[in-house]
Amino acid sequence: MADRRKRGRAATDSDSDSDPVQFKSKLKPDSAILQTLRNLKSAASTSAAATKPLSLTDLNLSTTCREVADLPLASVQSTIESLVLALAHSILAGNGFSFSVPSRSAANQLYVPELDRIVLKDKSSSRPFAAVSSVRKATITTRILQLVHQLSLKNIHVTKRDLFYTDVKLFQDQTQSDAILDDVSCILGCTRSSLNVVAAEKGVVVGRLIFSDNGDMIDCTKMGIGGKAIPPNIDRVGDMQSDALFVLLVEKDAAYMRLAEDRFYNRFPCIIVTAKGQPDVATRLFLRKMKMELKLPVLALVDSDPYGLKILSVYMCGSKNMSYDSANLTTPDIKWLGIRPSDLDKYKIPDQCRLPMTEQDIKTGKDLLEEDFVKKNPGWVEELNLMVKSKQKAEIQALSTFGFQYLTEVYLPLKLQQKDWL
Amino acid sequence: MADRRKRGRAATDSDSDSDPVQFKSKLKPDSAILQTLRNLKSAASTSAAATKPLSLTDLNLSTTCREVADLPLASVQSTIESLVLALAHSILAGNGFSFSVPSRSAANQLYVPELDRIVLKDKSSSRPFAAVSSVRKATITTRILQLVHQLSLKNIHVTKRDLFYTDVKLFQDQTQSDAILDDVSCILGCTRSSLNVVAAEKGVVVGRLIFSDNGDMIDCTKMGIGGKAIPPNIDRVGDMQSDALFVLLVEKDAAYMRLAEDRFYNRFPCIIVTAKGQPDVATRLFLRKMKMELKLPVLALVDSDPYGLKILSVYMCGSKNMSYDSANLTTPDIKWLGIRPSDLDKYKIPDQCRLPMTEQDIKTGKDLLEEDFVKKNPGWVEELNLMVKSKQKAEIQALSTFGFQYLTEVYLPLKLQQKDWL
Structure with a gap:
């Protein structure tokens, strides 16, 4: 038994493992990654400036x-x-x-x-x-x-x-x-x-953002690890200022905490936001306001499972029972940064950190493949097909297998450097 | 049908109702209520100074x-x-x-x-x-x-x-x-x-408190309506300063939001904190730290149901599965301000705003009556007996029946004025 354990440990043991180091060695200096991000941001703000958001009237749909x-x-x-x-x-x-x-x-x-x-x-x-x-x-x-x-x-x-x-x-x-x-x-x-x-608030925000909440100026770089609770009433939020290059939208609070404690936003200027799971209306309104006013690209870090993609879809396209309000609640053009199904093999996530998908998961995945917002993005279709075929899912936390700070020190910087978003 | 409705409406209609006005007229000027609160605070800090918290050694229990x-x-x-x-x-x-x-x-x-x-x-x-x-x-x-x-x-x-x-x-x-x-x-x-x-954070705090979160100084009077998210790691929290007279511990986020929007802490200097339901470790540690360092009395606003009292007990006495850590997680001497079972009649909460207790609720209530932390407080036993006997419960929100701001403008000020806590 001790022997079996030893073999098991050799494959998973973390900080001194060779695989994560292989990826760490691929990292260029931060200045190169920052240049990539500056390009991303200027593309986002140019496209925002050039293309006035389409309205129903533009599409001749205002009467129907x-x-x-x-x-x-x-x-x-x-x-x-x-x-x-x-x-x-x-x-x-x-x-x-x-x-x-x-x-x-x-x-x-x-x-x-x-x-x-x-x-x-x-x-x-x-x-x-x-x-x-x-x-x-x-x-x-x-x-x-x-x-x-x-x-x-x-x-x-x-x-x-x-x-x-x-x-x-x-x-x-x-x-x-x-x-x-x-x-x-x-x-x-x-x-x-x-x-x-x-609605009751549950989201938090931290990083390179200054905004006013009911008249109080909030500097989100000075919010410690806990961050600032996102206000329930978006109409009292204003005066957004930021020197961030992008918004990092995070599904789970554990990953958010890692990013906040490591002050990831100081190394790569960004605003980090999470609704701690299923997006609430306040966080969706807040994200949209950031995207619209600051013209920043939005990159999403979610679990590699159908639920993660579903969450992304709520931010992007809205939920069906509030479709009458979709224009105000949705944030267009969110990039899927990770964890993507293809990352599991690419980053050599050990088998025991992957979870088998349930029947329900697989059904949800297949249903998503029929959704218009997925179909229009061939990269997403490919990833989702891979997920459904491999029947494997993984949480963001699975990266901890390579060390607690692998997420902030290797995975995310490399993703950004390689422009590895879809 | 229209007639029946009319009669129903006459009994519940809100802002112009005579009952709530009756209570409003009982309110003394704020200066009188503030004096009551100052007395409460000085009693709390005197007793905190006089009585060194007992330890296992004091009780000759350190070996057992x-x-x-x-x-x-x-x-x-x-x-x-x-x-x-x-x-x-x-x-x-x-x-x-x-x-x-x-x-x-x-x-x-x-x-x-x-x-x-x-x-x-x-x-x-x-x-x-x-x-x-x-x-x-x-x-x-x-x-x-x-x-x-x-x-x-x-x-x-x-x-x-x-x-x-x-x-x-x-x-x-x-x-x-x-x-x-x-x-x-x-x-x-x-x-x-x-x-x-x-643990993941979920609590928020707002009001008359300044503290440091990982080196950043946070002024909780300048946190808008959203408030400050309570940090997950209490060891990075320090330098607490406050001119508050008490801590108001709130069970639900809807009540928290009402208090924050009305800036209740400016009228009656206090610190308002909520874990949004079941208390998490971070909020419990934070509450204890406030109580210990600032020597403030803690008043609790919870639903009038067994679950509200259960939540109070977790803050006060700890949960059973973390009893080895009870000394660090619990906040002694929390006063039960409301909503108490006797408030339902006293404040004439209309029948239709009360909810019938389920079998499970009644069982939980009876179980609580057997708990030592309830038994040692005769006032609590009386209230709990009343709850189990009347088989009625009510949420904090039930006060909205008298107007949206009845909680902050009448109920709480009157409670404080009458020292109506147990």
């Missing part, structure tokens, strides 16, 4: 598709007031009242390749107050409009849970107030954050 | 119970080196080698009322290398000692997951490396954070 926009509080207020005035006129004219509500069902969703995101088609339904089947929903819609109007007057932010508790007897169940809140967004044509209803 | 301590890195290093030297001597003397490992099982745990926490009794077991039943564990123990020694030499922090991946072939499963990491803590007599193995 709809999207919501970030509206200032005053517009939200006046839009609600005009709407309610119209309802009052209708009631006074003896016609009762009714809402026209855009459908958010899957049948009314459309992936637009030119925009690289999902939008809503133009189907709407009528929600009359004077009909047994819709009186409840019409009532809840009116009440939510009233509450949201209050929020805009007071200029405070609340969560969906808070909203629910303001009238439990009417709403009965939070799924009901949540769903109608989304309806109200679509009716008013504005984002949920414009309504001052926010 | 054991605890671990925060050790500086250099001590961890030298302790490992001495241990390994002793093993080498033993091998050279022809005796092979063996570890003496403190038992962490429930049978070896003891609640010490004077300390108000769970500690380990003195049972140990032998883990010889030259025995089929323990050769694997002895090998893993040796390997973990080597890895932890590396961490102390490099002075970097890693997660348990990273540790696992450094030798997957040997560890096979993360539960194995995790369990033996806890053994190694007990063998060396130091905390897991002293070993530089940290």
Whole structure:
């Protein structure tokens, strides 16, 4: 048994291993890598400047598709007031009242390749107050409009849970107030954050970024290892300044912690951001704002499994149940830096650090291969095919097998040097 | 149907309701409430100064119970080196080698009322290398000692997951490396954070606190709404300064957000902290450090359900599976401010904002009534009895029924004014 263990150890033992050294020796001086990154950044900002982001109007889709926009509080207020005035006129004219509500069902969703995101088609339904089947929903819609109007007057932010508790007897169940809140967004044509209803925060950011959070200036190079919690309300975030060359989007907090402790952003000027798993709305809005205002390339470090790619897709193309808000929530053109399925062999990740994919994993992988956002990127298709074929996955942490700091000292610098992103 | 709704609405409608106003009218000027808080703080700091925290030695338990301590890195290093030297001597003397490992099982745990926490009794077991039943564990123990020694030499922090991946072939499963990491803590007599193995962060802090995170000075009054993410590695946290009168420990992030947005800490100088649900190690260490260094009273705002009280107990008395480290992880003397079962009637929380307790909730509540940390506080027993009897629970958010800012503008100020904590 001791013998077997010895052989096992010889293959995995870490810091003195020859394989990782082989890769370390390939590293050029940082100045060369920095030049690569400067080129990447200037390409990103040139393309951002040259190509005005396409809108539905540019594509002649504005009459058949709809999207919501970030509206200032005053517009939200006046839009609600005009709407309610119209309802009052209708009631006074003896016609009762009714809402026209855009459908958010899957049948009314459309992936637009030119925009690289999902939008809503133009189907709407009528929600009359004077009909047994819709009186409840019409009532809840009116009440939510009233509450949201209050929020805009007071200029405070609340969560969906808070909203629910303001009238439990009417709403009965939070799924009901949540769903109608989304309806109200679509009716008013504005984002949920414009309504001052926010999601709980869970993301953190650290690195070469200065921004204001509710009037306080935050310097993210001076946030220690913990970093700055990403604020739940993006409308209070502003004045972004940065000398970073790229944004490093990280799936997991363990990798984030390694990068923050090693102050990776001082060696390669960057902004490091993570939502600690499944992306929340606040982190998605924050990432998009960084990309848009700072015109920085975004490189993603995720696990090599279908779930990692799925997370990437939520950042890039949005989630299906918020497709009406895809323009404001999505960050275009994120590069898949790693860990990619081809990295497993390339970086000689030992077999015992790879995990077998479950049936569900493989199914998710195959489903992803059918998604438009994957199909349009041949490199991604190739990687995903390799993953599904090899039936192996690996976490970012698997790199620790070559030493705790292999990620920051060898893997990432080499990836950047070789422009090894897709 | 419209009629029934109307009656329902009349009972719950919020901002113009008479009940909440009744409580608002009870509020004295802030100066009076501040005086109450100053008294609370000076009592807390006097008692902290007068009563040196009891240790196992004070209670004559040092030979029958054991605890671990925060050790500086250099001590961890030298302790490992001495241990390994002793093993080498033993091998050279022809005796092979063996570890003496403190038992962490429930049978070896003891609640010490004077300390108000769970500690380990003195049972140990032998883990010889030259025995089929323990050769694997002895090998893993040796390997973990080597890895932890590396961490102390490099002075970097890693997660348990990273540790696992450094030798997957040997560890096979993360539960194995995790369990033996806890053994190694007990063998060396130091905390897991002293070993530089940290948990992922999830807590945030905002308010009247200045501290250093890895050398960066952080002013938590200038952290906007998002707040500062609590660092995973408490050993890099220092230089705490504060003019706060108390620490407000909040269970949920929605309530935290309300407090941060309303800058509650400017009206009543305090430090607001939340672990967003179940307390993680980093937040527990951070809370304890604040309490110890700043000698501030800690008031807790949790849901009125058994789970809220359970969370309080983890902060105060520790969790059973880390009882060997209870002295370093627990914060003594946390006051239960709200939401308490008696508040539901007192503040006239409408029926529809209360939730029926499940069978499991009731069982958990009854189990809590048997716990020593509850029994020693008659006020808590009374509240918990009321909860179990009424079979009703309520979330902090239920206060939103009286208006979004009822929590910060009426409920909390009145609680503080009336010294209504247990």
